[in-house]
Amino acid sequence: MSTETTTTSTEISAPSRFLNEITATSVIVKLYSGEEYHGILESIDGYMNVTMEDTKEYVHGKLIKTYNDVFIRGNNVLYISNV
Amino acid sequence: MLFLSFFKTLVDREITVELKNGVEITGTLKTADQYFNLKLDNVKCKNEDKFPHLSSVKSIFLRGSTVRYVHLSKGDVDTNLLQDASRRGKLH
Amino acid sequence: MSDSKSEPLDLFKVLLDEKVHVKLRGAREITGRLHAYDSHCNIVLSDAVETIYDTDANDQLISTQKKSEVIFVRGDSVILVSSPNDV
Numbered sequence: 001m002s003t004e005t006t007t008t009s010t011e012i013s014a015p016s017r018f019l020n021e022i023t024a025t026s027v028i029v030k031l032y033s034g035e036e037y038h039g040i041l042e043s044i045d046g047y048m049n050v051t052m053e054d055t056k057e058y059v060h061g062k063l064i065k066t067y068n069d070v071f072i073r074g075n076n077v078l079y080i081s082n083v
Numbered sequence: 084m085l086f087l088s089f090f091k092t093l094v095d096r097e098i099t100v101e102l103k104n105g106v107e108i109t110g111t112l113k114t115a116d117q118y119f120n121l122k123l124d125n126v127k128c129k130n131e132d133k134f135p136h137l138s139s140v141k142s143i144f145l146r147g148s149t150v151r152y153v154h155l156s157k158g159d160v161d162t163n164l165l166q167d168a169s170r171r172g173k174l175h
Numbered sequence: 176m177s178d179s180k181s182e183p184l185d186l187f188k189v190l191l192d193e194k195v196h197v198k199l200r201g202a203r204e205i206t207g208r209l210h211a212y213d214s215h216c217n218i219v220l221s222d223a224v225e226t227i228y229d230t231d232a233n234d235q236l237i238s239t240q241k242k243s244e245v246i247f248v249r250g251d252s253v254i255l256v257s258s259p260n261d262v
Contacts, residue, residue, distance in 0.1 A: 031254070042181070049183040070257040071186045073216050073250070086217050086247070103201075103252070119217075119249065151201075153247040157221065160245050165211035165219055166191050 019044050019080075026083040027052070031076045035059050039070070041080070048074030085168050089160075090115035099129065099154040100145060106133050108143065119147030187212040187256070195220070196259040199252045202228040206259050207246065216250035 012020075022041055029037040029050060039055030055067040090112070099109045100121065107130050110123030124142045128134035187209070195209045197218070207220030223246045227239045 033254075043183050043185070045182050045184070051181075051183045051186045067257045069186060070255055071183055072255045073253050075251075076254050085211065085213050089211065089219070089247075147249075148251070150249050151252055152225075152243075152249070154243050155245040155247065157244045160210070160219065160221075162208075162210040162219075162221060169191055169211045169213075170188060172188070 022080070022082050028081045028083060029072060030078045030081070031072075032078045033076065037070065037072065038083070039067070042069075044080070045074070048077045048080070050074070050077070050080065084117075085172075086119070087115065087117055088168075089165065090119065090121070093155070093159060096155075096159050097125075098123075098159075100150055101152040101154065102145070102149050103151045104133070104149070106130065108134075108145070110143070113142075116147075119150060121145045121147070121150070184212075184214060187218075190256070190258060194259050195256055197248065197256050198254045199248070200254060201252070203252075204228075205246070205248065207243075213250070216253040216256070218248050218250070218253070218256075219245065220248065221245050 023043060025041060027039070027041045029052065031037075036058040037052060037055050038058065039052035042051040042053050044050045050072050052070050052072070053068065055070050056063055057065045057067070093112050094114070096112055097109060098112050099107055100123070101107045106128065108123065108126055108128050110126040112121060113124050114122040122142065122144050126140055126143050128138075131138075190209050191212075193209060194206060197205045197207075197220075199205065204226045205220060205223050207223030209218060210221055211219040221244065223243045225241045225243065225246075227241070229237055229239070231237050
């Protein structure tokens with residue numbers, strides 16, 4: 001086995017690592033249209049599609065609805081933030 | 084590919100397409116492609132007020148990206164077949 | 176313990192043949208039974224009820240409903256999908 005240092009390797013990018021780290025944690029998903037979804041991030045993919053559990057939907061700061069399981073299409077997502 | 088096959092099963096059936104601008108068009112589906120561009124014959128519009136008064140139009144080509152919904156009857160679809168195809172999935 | 180990562184589209188698989196609630200662009204919502212989906216979120220629902228929210232001349236919130244035996248919804252309109260028992 002060569003012991004030369006390689007730069008290719010299995011380095012994971014900071015955004016990808018962030019996405020891995022925040023699954024199963026509480027997050028806020030904000031959409032371009034302004035809605036905020038507060039819940040537990042179940043899964044996320046490369047398109048920023050997400051599924052969440054125990055989610056509360058806030059519009060203009062007001063609680064509108066709660067969901068047990070929700071899928072959000074990634075193109076609508078402005079950001080995903082940890083809480 | 085799943086929905087392309089689905090649309091191909093609807094050829095020669097009457098469908099109602101609702102566009103993103105609210106226009107509703109009923110017609111006989113003649114062709115569909117991978118972008119869900121549709122060609123309809125025997126076209127009638129369901130809401131004259133929004134339709135650009137092309138009442139003489141008999142055939143149209145609809146760009147897939149302008150479609151919001153396609154309304155169908157239960158007899159046009161095999162829901163079990165659709166579910167199986169989705170489960171098997173082109174996704175995995 | 177094997178921890179297989181699930182992906183978001185897996186939720187659709189679980190919801191097949193179940194009633195779902197879909198939020199769409201343009202202040203629209205549809206509930207119906209899910210029969211088909213793909214990675215673009217194109218979906219086919221049966222016994223669908225579409226609710227359109229709008230404001231009237233006095234800025235009051237109004238909603239109109241339309242029924243459809245079977246409806247194909249193009250994925251680019253979809254915002255979110257969930258099971259409706261949370262409504």
